[in-house]
Amino acid sequence: MAKTITLIPGDGIGPEVTRATRTILDRSGAELEYDEQVAGVAALKSKNNPLPQETLDSIEATGVALKGPLTTPSGTGFRSINVAIRKEFDLYANVRPVETILPGGRYQDIDLVLIRENTEGLYVGVEHYIGMEGDPKAAAESVMIITRFGAERICRYAFEYAKRNGRKKVTLAHKANILKYTQGLFVEVGHKVAQDYPDIVWEDRIIDATAMQLVLNPHDFDVLVMENMFGDILSDLMAGLVGGLGFAPAANIGDDAAMFEAVHGSAPDIAGQGVANPTSLTLSACLMLEHLEQPEPAARIRSALGSVLQAAEVRTPDMGGNHGTEDFTDAVLQALD
Numbered sequence: 128m129a130k131t132i133t134l135i136p137g138d139g140i141g142p143e144v145t146r147a148t149r150t151i152l153d154r155s156g157a158e159l160e161y162d163e164q165v166a167g168v169a170a171l172k173s174k175n176n177p178l179p180q181e182t183l184d185s186i187e188a189t190g191v192a193l194k195g196p197l198t199t200p201s202g203t204g205f206r207s208i209n210v211a212i213r214k215e216f217d218l219y220a221n222v223r224p225v226e227t228i229l230p231g232g233r234y235q236d237i238d239l240v241l242i243r244e245n246t247e248g249l250y251v252g253v254e255h256y257i258g259m260e261g262d263p264k265a266a267a268e269s270v271m272i273i274t275r276f277g278a279e280r281i282c283r284y285a286f287e288y289a290k291r292n293g294r295k296k297v298t299l300a301h302k303a304n305i306l307k308y309t310q311g312l313f314v315e316v317g318h319k320v321a322q323d324y325p326d327i328v329w330e331d332r333i334i335d336a337t338a339m340q341l342v343l344n345p346h347d348f349d350v351l352v353m354e355n356m357f358g359d360i361l362s363d364l365m366a367g368l369v370g371g372l373g374f375a376p377a378a379n380i381g382d383d384a385a386m387f388e389a390v391h392g393s394a395p396d397i398a399g400q401g402v403a404n405p406t407s408l409t410l411s412a413c414l415m416l417e418h419l420e421q422p423e424p425a426a427r428i429r430s431a432l433g434s435v436l437q438a439a440e441v442r443t444p445d446m447g448g449n450h451g452t453e454d455f456t457d458a459v460l461q462a463l464d
């Protein structure tokens with residue numbers, strides 16, 4: 128029986144990469160039906176609400192969403208709808224695998240997974256201005272929240288993930304030398320959880336040194352776990368190890384729902400031009416198929432993507448080519464047949 132999922136095309140390049148991904152899914156043998164919903168700027172325009180109740184109800188009912196990127200205004204305007212969806216469904220684990228799929232990059236055979244805590248840290252959005260001497264914005268303050276519960280469940284998720292996927296090592300990256308309470312609690316909890324997994328090598332490292340080591344010696348790492356903002360920043364860095372944001376998928380996992388999306392944003396600079404690279408969202412769809420226990424179509428799509436990228440004949444501009452999204456998608460469809 129086909130599984131119904133919630134499909135949110137999103138903003139900017141969202142509709143372009145979503146269309147491409149859906150065409151590829153349809154040809155892959157995946158057994159899916161789609162309940163299409165809106166969110167973000169698209170929803171603000173059509174429904175006067177960036178996160179309509181119908182969209183939330185749909186995710187609640189299907190338990191699985193495939194989502195294009197959503198534009199979030201910087202500094203002012205509505206809060207991130209991505210963050211709101213993650214919070215609404217308590218999608219606490221943001222799983223971001225980074226694998227070499229584009230040949231000829233800076234590194235070969237990269238195979239890393241970043242597990243980012245998705246509900247706490249600085250991204251709880253508890254912030255305000257402090258007024259002084261007539262300046263209403265003399266200072267601004269943000270609160271970083273780390274709970275024992277939140278740290279424990281994300282560290283355990285990382286070790287369980289490592290165990291389930293035959294991975295050898297978990298690195299916990301943190302800044303407990305400076306943020307002794309918040310980051311200190313995260314590390315303390317990590318140490319405790321690690322004791323339940325004696326077969327998995329584990330280490331903790333300072334976040335800034337981790338960033339440098341990832342660039343110098345990425346093969347030293349395997350699974351990485353960290354709090355929300357550090358995970359946000361390092362996942363873009365890690366995407367850079369394998370050719371950029373166009374190749375980085377993400378799964379947001381909770382106990383009752385999951386949402387799959389690209390790591391990249393709505394790319395307003397290239398939106399509407401038909402040149403976006405759909406690989407990231409298509410790989411996210413593969414993670415979704417694996418989550419839905421449909422591993423065969425996922426494997427077919429990965430292999431088709433791999434062979435198109437290997438052949439290097441049809442590439443979008445971010446890969447140094449001059450083909451558009453449609454040409455690339457057609458090449459993947461041909462490789463699928």
Ligand code: NAI
Pocket residue numbers: 140144195196197198199200209372373388389390391392393394395396397402403404405406407445
């Ligand atoms: P971005 O990821 O949209 O773009 C960064 C750079 O990468 C741009 O030069 C863009 O053209 C390029 N790029 C990104 N994806 C690409 C693709 N698939 N193919 C080819 N090139 C690609 O980041 P930016 O510009 O900082 O953010 C734009 C908007 O997206 C913001 O409103 C931001 O809040 C939102 N955003 C949404 C996310 C989500 O929905 N999960 C995640 C990150 C950002």
Ligand code: MG
Pocket residue numbers: 359360363390
């Ligand atoms: Mg990000």
